[in-house]
Amino acid sequence: MDGVGAVRLAGMCGDVRAGRGPAYRVLADTIRVLVGDGRLASGTRLPAERALAGQLRVSRVTVTHAYRELRDAGWAQARQGAGTWVRLPDGELRVDGVWAPGPVRGGAIDLSHAAPAAPSVLPALVRRAADRLDDELGRHGYGPDGLAALRERIAARFTGRGVPTGPDQIVVTGGALHALHLAVAELTGPGDRVLVEHPTYPAALDLLADAGVRPVPVAVGDDPAEFALPRAARQTAARAAFLMADFQNPTGRLLDDEARSRLLHRLARHGTVAIVDETFVELDLREPGAPVPLPCAAHAPRPDDVVTVGSASKIAWGGLRIGWIRAGRGPAARMRRRLARTQIAPPVLEQLVAVEVHDALGTIREERIGQLRTRRDRLVSELAAALPHWRYDVPDGGLALWCDLGTPCSTALTAVAPRHGLVLAPGPRFGAGSVFADRLRLPFTHPGPVLADAVRRLRRAADDVAGRASGLDTWAGERAGIVV
Amino acid sequence: MDGVGAVRLAGMCGDVRAGRGPAYRVLADTIRVLVGDGRLASGTRLPAERALAGQLRVSRVTVTHAYRELRDAGWAQARQGAGTWVRLPDGELRVDGVWAPGPVRGGAIDLSHAAPAAPSVLPALVRRAADRLDDELGRHGYGPDGLAALRERIAARFTGRGVPTGPDQIVVTGGALHALHLAVAELTGPGDRVLVEHPTYPAALDLLADAGVRPVPVAVGDDPAEFALPRAARQTAARAAFLMADFQNPTGRLLDDEARSRLLHRLARHGTVAIVDETFVELDLREPGAPVPLPCAAHAPRPDDVVTVGSASKIAWGGLRIGWIRAGRGPAARMRRRLARTQIAPPVLEQLVAVEVHDALGTIREERIGQLRTRRDRLVSELAAALPHWRYDVPDGGLALWCDLGTPCSTALTAVAPRHGLVLAPGPRFGAGSVFADRLRLPFTHPGPVLADAVRRLRRAADDVAGRASGLDTWAGERAGIVV
Numbered sequence: 022m023d024g025v026g027a028v029r030l031a032g033m034c035g036d037v038r039a040g041r042g043p044a045y046r047v048l049a050d051t052i053r054v055l056v057g058d059g060r061l062a063s064g065t066r067l068p069a070e071r072a073l074a075g076q077l078r079v080s081r082v083t084v085t086h087a088y089r090e091l092r093d094a095g096w097a098q099a100r101q102g103a104g105t106w107v108r109l110p111d112g113e114l115r116v117d118g119v120w121a122p123g124p125v126r127g128g129a130i131d132l133s134h135a136a137p138a139a140p141s142v143l144p145a146l147v148r149r150a151a152d153r154l155d156d157e158l159g160r161h162g163y164g165p166d167g168l169a170a171l172r173e174r175i176a177a178r179f180t181g182r183g184v185p186t187g188p189d190q191i192v193v194t195g196g197a198l199h200a201l202h203l204a205v206a207e208l209t210g211p212g213d214r215v216l217v218e219h220p221t222y223p224a225a226l227d228l229l230a231d232a233g234v235r236p237v238p239v240a241v242g243d244d245p246a247e248f249a250l251p252r253a254a255r256q257t258a259a260r261a262a263f264l265m266a267d268f269q270n271p272t273g274r275l276l277d278d279e280a281r282s283r284l285l286h287r288l289a290r291h292g293t294v295a296i297v298d299e300t301f302v303e304l305d306l307r308e309p310g311a312p313v314p315l316p317c318a319a320h321a322p323r324p325d326d327v328v329t330v331g332s333a334s335k336i337a338w339g340g341l342r343i344g345w346i347r348a349g350r351g352p353a354a355r356m357r358r359r360l361a362r363t364q365i366a367p368p369v370l371e372q373l374v375a376v377e378v379h380d381a382l383g384t385i386r387e388e389r390i391g392q393l394r395t396r397r398d399r400l401v402s403e404l405a406a407a408l409p410h411w412r413y414d415v416p417d418g419g420l421a422l423w424c425d426l427g428t429p430c431s432t433a434l435t436a437v438a439p440r441h442g443l444v445l446a447p448g449p450r451f452g453a454g455s456v457f458a459d460r461l462r463l464p465f466t467h468p469g470p471v472l473a474d475a476v477r478r479l480r481r482a483a484d485d486v487a488g489r490a491s492g493l494d495t496w497a498g499e500r501a502g503i504v505v
Numbered sequence: 506m507d508g509v510g511a512v513r514l515a516g517m518c519g520d521v522r523a524g525r526g527p528a529y530r531v532l533a534d535t536i537r538v539l540v541g542d543g544r545l546a547s548g549t550r551l552p553a554e555r556a557l558a559g560q561l562r563v564s565r566v567t568v569t570h571a572y573r574e575l576r577d578a579g580w581a582q583a584r585q586g587a588g589t590w591v592r593l594p595d596g597e598l599r600v601d602g603v604w605a606p607g608p609v610r611g612g613a614i615d616l617s618h619a620a621p622a623a624p625s626v627l628p629a630l631v632r633r634a635a636d637r638l639d640d641e642l643g644r645h646g647y648g649p650d651g652l653a654a655l656r657e658r659i660a661a662r663f664t665g666r667g668v669p670t671g672p673d674q675i676v677v678t679g680g681a682l683h684a685l686h687l688a689v690a691e692l693t694g695p696g697d698r699v700l701v702e703h704p705t706y707p708a709a710l711d712l713l714a715d716a717g718v719r720p721v722p723v724a725v726g727d728d729p730a731e732f733a734l735p736r737a738a739r740q741t742a743a744r745a746a747f748l749m750a751d752f753q754n755p756t757g758r759l760l761d762d763e764a765r766s767r768l769l770h771r772l773a774r775h776g777t778v779a780i781v782d783e784t785f786v787e788l789d790l791r792e793p794g795a796p797v798p799l800p801c802a803a804h805a806p807r808p809d810d811v812v813t814v815g816s817a818s819k820i821a822w823g824g825l826r827i828g829w830i831r832a833g834r835g836p837a838a839r840m841r842r843r844l845a846r847t848q849i850a851p852p853v854l855e856q857l858v859a860v861e862v863h864d865a866l867g868t869i870r871e872e873r874i875g876q877l878r879t880r881r882d883r884l885v886s887e888l889a890a891a892l893p894h895w896r897y898d899v900p901d902g903g904l905a906l907w908c909d910l911g912t913p914c915s916t917a918l919t920a921v922a923p924r925h926g927l928v929l930a931p932g933p934r935f936g937a938g939s940v941f942a943d944r945l946r947l948p949f950t951h952p953g954p955v956l957a958d959a960v961r962r963l964r965r966a967a968d969d970v971a972g973r974a975s976g977l978d979t980w981a982g983e984r985a986g987i988v989v
Binding site: 109131134136137138139143144147148151154155157158159160161162163164195196198199202224227228231334338339340341342343354358359362363364365366367368369370371374466 | 593615618620621622623627628631632635638639641642643644645646647648679680682683686708711712715818822823824825826827838842843846847848849850851852853854855858950
């Protein structure tokens, strides 16, 4: 594994002398964040102490102490005379390489996950599913295609939303990320280009990197998606585009029907398949009666121009690992077979719970949406009072605010946050390359009082980093793609 | 996709004029089996009718009728003037590309799966798991590393069997096949050679093919595994070897401690990592007091010489999709992260059921083993009466007999079986290349009366194919590897 140079690491760390606390600890905390969120790959060799000290303008003993602290905590290891390598501590039972920079310790508030607790009806649904399971236990339990009852309900929900769908167009998966994994494997090969909105869902970026495809980040902030994505499709001959039209993660943006139609037709013209992630589609926080756009699949010129992925995780519960794909009949059958060839079949009980979730969707949505509206508004009012210079659009749906912090202090905030009992996911995790250093996704999935407490801690963390923000997030990203 | 030549297909089909029923139907049934079990890949072009008719020595109209029957049933499609292509019918809701040649229709007895119904205690365990789930629902539910309670129990079971194991050495997966998938991804790259016992678990062969590795089948029938596998390891520099030491699927063979020790030490000497599938380890049907060998992991010279995979599917229930990997701490942490990057986390409820299964292991095993002993003995006595010329060793454990039919009629039997209300998995599915045409795996997982009925049907199917057996299974396999 390669090393990271002193100049580059110093650039990623910024000024470790500013802020509160000893510089060695700030340095160790920052390196831990960089390793935790993947900007420094596990196995990367750290620069020689003297060289890094020179670049950071600190004493060599500061770097020595920082490296020792990392080693003692399991985040680095040394080989005598050969140097120090960073690593994800594998002794940790809860290392989370997906979003969070590290384990959430007792009492800390986790703002790195945008995932609410289960709705109150879930225990009853689980028990009903357990009753239904009794009818299945006399058989061998292997159903590679997923339970017919679940596929019928998923198909019916699509049909009800305006895009006629049969159960043979549905693939049952272990969540939306697994669905995306299967879709990427079906549609792309190594070296293919795949457009991603920028910012986007961090785990999608990791997944594309693992698949060997080349993500092409497309900024959709200023330029609307229906222009920016097709232009990039034309320029790059991208095989596919990963996008969220419903309360995009993390921005919360909702595309209307006109934008969807333009977007899907233009992508199709360039031969780019749209992989549309509908994970947040049921989390519409607007007033009743607001116009609900048709699913992207309804706007596609041809059935195979769009592959839709969805999940029960956000409307119901993250611990329920059931997602799905809607696609043309042929691709759906191939993806079911692909899943069968690595996992045989989805779990039966889990699918039965998902059946119950579908049957109780109205009840669950009502509770969920009422709760999320209240929590969103609470987070907004707490932020307005405590951190009035942070900017964001109040989203029409989804689970989080996407905040503009004004200065590139997102990684620094994430590094000091644990000292204040807070776990954050830094802005750069939501992008590829040296961007979003001044952004932070703040989920409003916790109850109001917890959010109020979280904002107090956030304010203290922000005070802590004040004065050493500049430079901290200016880095050339590990996962950099072609920024269009 | 390539076509299959008339000579080759005719060789795979054998004499379609012999046996009962019209020749066109025998031909259509046989092609359906070849497509269903993967010997003819979906998308393969069939030979021109006239050419195939010539090779089969039937009239052209026989081939025309057979092709039409395949098209009508969704197993083929034609393009005007261009030919006929076989396909797996994607309209079918229950196409099963993993083992079975096709969907199991009402009233048919399924002998293609070796998987018993759930034990009687499972409903109670599921309800206890549902109660425990209530404590988890207040959190977001994402635990990429799997539930600590489950990993502790899996580790404790290994420790109890004689190989000290910590929870940080355990990866929780979606079943044994998923565990194998992660292990192969961790240990190998495309083009690497992986030894497989021959015969072996069919889904493992498919998985290795999908991973782009080169399976090296090693016959372990005459030559003991502890000699044959290391010899192949030396000759091929194989990266890994996939093997079952406990009641191997399909042969039922059990390796004793001496053989394990020799095998593991010799493989280690050649740098070949043993991937040991323990799916059947709890299915020991010998008398109490028979010497129980230590797990292979206990015999490995170094911790990273062996990766063990296991599953709750066979002792508990196939619809419960929980398996595991035991490995060194470093590889285990990497495989947990690999799983997280495609699926985020294993499902919580499913894991809680697996916790209960571990806590009730003694009870479950007692019921399971008593039942399987009775069923095995019933199958043996029914076969002795109905098909006395079939040969097999009565296995000490596992779920099936591996029968030598005396003639290469396994594919023909599988083709006619549905007419007699029976679903079979043909012998060649358990191997790579042109072998096991005279073998059939017969699971004893059904209740005694069902097994008796199944053997009656099997006898009728065998009578049906009598006279057209020769040549039917002599084919050059699609998935052929290097036969050592």
